Amino acid sequence: MTTQVRSRPRERLLDAAATLAYRDGVSVGVEALCKAAGVSKRSMYQLFESKDGLLAASLERRAADFEVRFLPGPDDERSARERILYVFERVESQAALPEYLGCPYLAVQIELKDEGHPASRVARRVKENLMAFFRSEAARGGANDPDLLARQLTLVFDGASARAGIKVDDLSGLVAPTLNALLDAAGLC
């Protein structure tokens, strides 16, 4: 008996939504989600009020994974500059995976084209947390303008993830010089 079969319907639906929305886009159908999760539509609608709610919940549940995947741990005592560079080393290493399709939170917002959609709101919050991490490290590292540097780093995060996700740039030799130019200009020690 596999882990998936043993896990509960709610968990299986959340996994299916995260996987299929990432691979196929947010227009993935309820039928496909239920089929992948091995759950009836009736059960799905007992667990989630709508496909939109399921999609939002699946993004919410992956938020902790996102932070573990991209942010240095709280006990990582390197400099602010190194902690910022770490995030982008993680982006580069994710981008090298054949199944990489860019940042799921950016993709969801681009695909939904609706700021008020529950999944867009979750995605926006996850990326605001990333920007807050950058802002805090920028301030700790003595940047002239931590707000500006945080916006710049988030722009580079999204631009790099997007271009790697659509397979037009492998990011090799690109991200480090881009960050160094921005961090130097910001006066980050």
Add this chain to the structure above:
Amino acid sequence: MTTQVRSRPRERLLDAAATLAYRDGVSVGVEALCKAAGVSKRSMYQLFESKDGLLAASLERRAADFEVRFLPGPDDERSARERILYVFERVESQAALPEYLGCPYLAVQIELKDEGHPASRVARRVKENLMAFFRSEAARGGANDPDLLARQLTLVFDGASARAGIKVDDLSGLVAPTLNALLDAAGLC
């Protein structure tokens, strides 16, 4: 009689595809496209072999508009640096429009998740032309590494358009300092 009613079915379908795919995403249905264009499905399939073909053709036809909208004219004799900055001033001014939803070529590639799709191939080519413009200006302006600078500028173009398109950053006060840091680091005069 409006212009739209007088234009030919092919043109109306191309306009409808460009408008609706941008506003609603590439999953917009054939019914909706035909309805918006005032063309029967039968006529659509006589003009285009598939919805995918219509989508690709609509992006192709908009490519000239894209260049007119974002690139300086050939008779613009400003410096390479100024000609590069011009592109991003145009991005900022587009981004200020309420109907702005980011770069249509990036959105199509993110939504389709299929490099081989005819619309993805058109989108990729349009952005390669943008990168070629950046590379040519970088070389003309004496950048240390024109290929690197062209990749950086295209990353900033996509990151800035994406973040403005999803309405999480209005780009104000963000793009100019980002470009200046990159152009200075590249040694662009």
